[in-house]
Amino acid sequence: MIELTEPQVWTLIGVFGSAIFAMNAMMSGWFVRVLRAEIGGLRAEIGGLRGEMNARFERVDAQFERVDVKLTHLDRDVQALAREVFPKRER
Incomplete structure (x- = not known):
C-alpha cells in the first residue's frame, strides 16, 4: 500500500489540484463569456x-x-346650434 509520505503521491495531489483549478478557471471564463453574449x-x-x-x-x-380635432369641431358646431336654438334673452 502507498503511504502519503511518498513523493509520487504529493506530485499526483499537486497535478490533480492544478487540473481542478485550471478547469474551474476555464469554466468561469466560459461562463462570463456566455453571460456577456446573452446580456448583449x-x-x-x-x-x-x-x-x-x-x-x-x-x-x-x-x-x-x-x-x-374632431371633438373641437363638434363642440364648435354644438355651440353654434345652441346659439341658434336658444338665443340670449334680455332680462
Missing part, C-alpha cells in the same frame, strides 16, 4: 422593443390628436 442579446431585444413601443405610441398620439 437581451439589450438588442430591449432596444427593438423600445423602438416598436415608441412607434405604437406615436400612432396612438396621432389618433388622439385626430379625435381632439
Whole structure:
C-alpha cells in the first residue's frame, strides 16, 4: 500500500489540484463569456422593443390628436346650434 509520505503521491495531489483549478478557471471564463453574449442579446431585444413601443405610441398620439380635432369641431358646431336654438334673452 502507498503511504502519503511518498513523493509520487504529493506530485499526483499537486497535478490533480492544478487540473481542478485550471478547469474551474476555464469554466468561469466560459461562463462570463456566455453571460456577456446573452446580456448583449437581451439589450438588442430591449432596444427593438423600445423602438416598436415608441412607434405604437406615436400612432396612438396621432389618433388622439385626430379625435381632439374632431371633438373641437363638434363642440364648435354644438355651440353654434345652441346659439341658434336658444338665443340670449334680455332680462
